[in-house]
Amino acid sequence: VAAPSARGTLTYSEAGVDLPLKREALAQLLGRVRYRPPPSHGRPVPLAGHYAGLVKIGRETLALTTDTVGTKVILAEQLGLWEPIGQDLVAANVNDLAAVGARPAGLVDVISCRRPDAAVFRQIGTGMARGLRLAQCALLGGETATVPDLVRNFDVGGTALGFFPRGRSPVTGQRIQPGDVVLGVPSTGFQTNGFTLIRRLLLEHQVDLHSRRSGSPLPLGIELLRGSRIYVPASEALASHAGTTGFAHITGGGVRNLTRLHPKVAFVLNQWPDPEGIFRWLADLGGIPDEELYQTFNMGIGFVIVLRPRAVEAARRALARAGVPDAVPVGYVERGVGVHLPKHGLRYDEYD
Amino acid sequence: VAAPSARGTLTYSEAGVDLPLKREALAQLLGRVRYRPPPSHGRPVPLAGHYAGLVKIGRETLALTTDTVGTKVILAEQLGLWEPIGQDLVAANVNDLAAVGARPAGLVDVISCRRPDAAVFRQIGTGMARGLRLAQCALLGGETATVPDLVRNFDVGGTALGFFPRGRSPVTGQRIQPGDVVLGVPSTGFQTNGFTLIRRLLLEHQVDLHSRRSGSPLPLGIELLRGSRIYVPASEALASHAGTTGFAHITGGGVRNLTRLHPKVAFVLNQWPDPEGIFRWLADLGGIPDEELYQTFNMGIGFVIVLRPRAVEAARRALARAGVPDAVPVGYVERGVGVHLPKHGLRYDEYD
Numbered sequence: 001v002a003a004p005s006a007r008g009t010l011t012y013s014e015a016g017v018d019l020p021l022k023r024e025a026l027a028q029l030l031g032r033v034r035y036r037p038p039p040s041h042g043r044p045v046p047l048a049g050h051y052a053g054l055v056k057i058g059r060e061t062l063a064l065t066t067d068t069v070g071t072k073v074i075l076a077e078q079l080g081l082w083e084p085i086g087q088d089l090v091a092a093n094v095n096d097l098a099a100v101g102a103r104p105a106g107l108v109d110v111i112s113c114r115r116p117d118a119a120v121f122r123q124i125g126t127g128m129a130r131g132l133r134l135a136q137c138a139l140l141g142g143e144t145a146t147v148p149d150l151v152r153n154f155d156v157g158g159t160a161l162g163f164f165p166r167g168r169s170p171v172t173g174q175r176i177q178p179g180d181v182v183l184g185v186p187s188t189g190f191q192t193n194g195f196t197l198i199r200r201l202l203l204e205h206q207v208d209l210h211s212r213r214s215g216s217p218l219p220l221g222i223e224l225l226r227g228s229r230i231y232v233p234a235s236e237a238l239a240s241h242a243g244t245t246g247f248a249h250i251t252g253g254g255v256r257n258l259t260r261l262h263p264k265v266a267f268v269l270n271q272w273p274d275p276e277g278i279f280r281w282l283a284d285l286g287g288i289p290d291e292e293l294y295q296t297f298n299m300g301i302g303f304v305i306v307l308r309p310r311a312v313e314a315a316r317r318a319l320a321r322a323g324v325p326d327a328v329p330v331g332y333v334e335r336g337v338g339v340h341l342p343k344h345g346l347r348y349d350e351y352d
Numbered sequence: 353v354a355a356p357s358a359r360g361t362l363t364y365s366e367a368g369v370d371l372p373l374k375r376e377a378l379a380q381l382l383g384r385v386r387y388r389p390p391p392s393h394g395r396p397v398p399l400a401g402h403y404a405g406l407v408k409i410g411r412e413t414l415a416l417t418t419d420t421v422g423t424k425v426i427l428a429e430q431l432g433l434w435e436p437i438g439q440d441l442v443a444a445n446v447n448d449l450a451a452v453g454a455r456p457a458g459l460v461d462v463i464s465c466r467r468p469d470a471a472v473f474r475q476i477g478t479g480m481a482r483g484l485r486l487a488q489c490a491l492l493g494g495e496t497a498t499v500p501d502l503v504r505n506f507d508v509g510g511t512a513l514g515f516f517p518r519g520r521s522p523v524t525g526q527r528i529q530p531g532d533v534v535l536g537v538p539s540t541g542f543q544t545n546g547f548t549l550i551r552r553l554l555l556e557h558q559v560d561l562h563s564r565r566s567g568s569p570l571p572l573g574i575e576l577l578r579g580s581r582i583y584v585p586a587s588e589a590l591a592s593h594a595g596t597t598g599f600a601h602i603t604g605g606g607v608r609n610l611t612r613l614h615p616k617v618a619f620v621l622n623q624w625p626d627p628e629g630i631f632r633w634l635a636d637l638g639g640i641p642d643e644e645l646y647q648t649f650n651m652g653i654g655f656v657i658v659l660r661p662r663a664v665e666a667a668r669r670a671l672a673r674a675g676v677p678d679a680v681p682v683g684y685v686e687r688g689v690g691v692h693l694p695k696h697g698l699r700y701d702e703y704d
Binding site (some may be wrong): 022026051066105106110129133155159160165234 | 376382416417423456467470492515
């Protein structure tokens with residue numbers, strides 16, 4: 001782990017997450033895996049820019065996403081509060097399905113642990129149940145690995161399987177064009193991204209997780225741990241509509257996630273709401289520059305919807321009916337490339 | 353971790369894997385996850401006794417399995433040899449699909465690591481490619497989590513998606529009846545199970561992984577690390593035949609895995625081959641009693657096939673054509689319960 005930079009602030013890389021190293025390692029792995037099975041064993045569907053993998057089996061197109069909760073579990077451990085982690089485990093996976101318009105059909109969980117703990121597992125189960133209910137998804141199985149020599153305490157992840165109901169095609173972003181409107185669905189906090197940096201800041205500033213920030217009735221630990229919102233209802237409300245051109249789950253990489261949707265348009269986020277609450281607090285705590293904030297955290301918007309302008313009003317009504325009344329306009333698409341935040345003078349041309 | 357038992361031998365539990373604790377924790381988790389989604393979100397298919405979870409989507413029945421390589425990665429690290437781990441990651445998952453007769457259609461991998469390492473990832477990729485080719489399965493995606501505060505070095509797992517080609521039903525074991533014949537497909541070593549105990553024995557007896565056991569041209573480390581055999585060709589050769597009544601992937605739990613197939617028959621393994629090579633060596637090294645050996649390791653047979661007697665000859669021909677010429681009779685089914693090894697005077701009535 002590198003020392004903080006000269007200007008006294010921490011970047012994600014300085015907090016111990018080295019993205020170029022990861023990119024190179026992954027390129028080496030993928031460079032070796034060139035095997036393509038015969039069509040009788042399923043037909044993979046190429047899909048750039050998304051975390052879901054697609055495969056056709058018979059008449060069905062299936063989507064598979066896998067993700068872990070990451071180092072957020074360390075906060076859960078400090079507070080003895082594991083329900084949010086159970087919900088996060090579901091959310092991290094079904095939200096990546098939602099981002100291609102796939103409907104979740106099943107989840108499997110993986111818990112690698114030093115030693116199983118009934119009280120922890122019960123809380124994780126409660127959170128998973130909540131997440132699965134919100135995503136309307138079944139638990140199909142799972143794995144508990146007792147591996148005391150591999151993990152420090154608990155490492156929690158899973159895989160979700162989704163499909164496309166009759167008449168629905170994957171929502172890939174390929175049809176996005178200048179003039180499209182960008183809506184945002186508010187997040188409930190940091191979801192499961194950026195926690196290596198967050199924990200580093202908490203430690204450096206000796207933050208008491210049981211204290212409250214000004215204006216909040218909740219202890220900081222509870223706010224930071226809050227379970228991820230499930231964006232499946234938003235996706236389900238719109239994925240079958242012709243006017244819907246793209247979805248993005250705003251995960252690690254922040255607003256740069258939008259660049260993965262379409263390489264040859266520019267997303268102008270001129271109405272992205274100013275960060276409030278816990279986002280503002282963390283930014284102030286760490287003196288983190290805007291550039292780093294918006295490329296690392298979801299900054300208050302966890303799911304983005306791209307629409308034809310004529311589809312916006314009907315979409316907002318459909319979202320409200322689906323229990324998502326709080327989607328707000330955050331910007332528009334124009335000719336160009338990358339993601340622009342004109343209020344902050346920021347511009348990102350690629351994902352990483 | 354408990355001390356070795358009075359008789360100077362180690363059991364799996366004494367080596368740090370506490371199964372009752374795991375069972376209780378898992379019961380707590382599953383007790384909380386009672387949500388059942390509406391049928392329009394996929395219809396889970398109840399399936400007792402298998403690691404695969406099934407869900408119906410439209411006309412297709414999909415199978416999902418998730419598993420990790422576990423602590424075998426620590427041996428890989430000691431030897432700097434990761435290719436077997438890549439193959440194991442595929443095998444652990446597709447072999448659980450093979451055990452219900454599902455054809456693999458896609459895999460996603462998860463690598464949680466302290467720090468990505470290009471050389472390690474390249475080797476894992478090479479092993480994965482080999483496993484995927486043997487299983488005729490595509491890589492659909494994956495996740496690399498850089499979580500230095502969660503894992504000691506590398507934790508490697510994945511999830512596989514399978515399906516049932518037109519005309520094939522899941523092979524569940526429910527149709528098994530007295531008189532059925534049990535065949536075994538030889539394993540290539542310990543696969544990915546029992547390594548917490550194996551490593552404990554290696555340490556206790558200060559075994560040099562670069563040394564050779566009598567009769568082997570290979571260093572012990574290489575023998576212990578050898579990548580798991582892929583049993584998909586065996587399953588594919590027989591899963592669509594009416595005379596095939598059950599499959600079992602012999603993983604942690606050893607021959608007890610058979611009890612999961614059918615609760616009301618007895619499996620008499622009177623022809624299970626005597627353990628040879630690395631199995632015999634480990635048993636002698638640790639002075640491990642037969643009871644512990646057969647309930648922990650695969651003891652030379654990694655995949656079991658249960659057949660109607662009239663189907664055996666055609667099955668062996670089909671296996672040979674599919675590149676599995678080495679399946680051998682290992683026993684038969686009779687009235688009763690559990691798994692019997694008459695040569696060793698052993699009897700297991702349940703899985704755990």
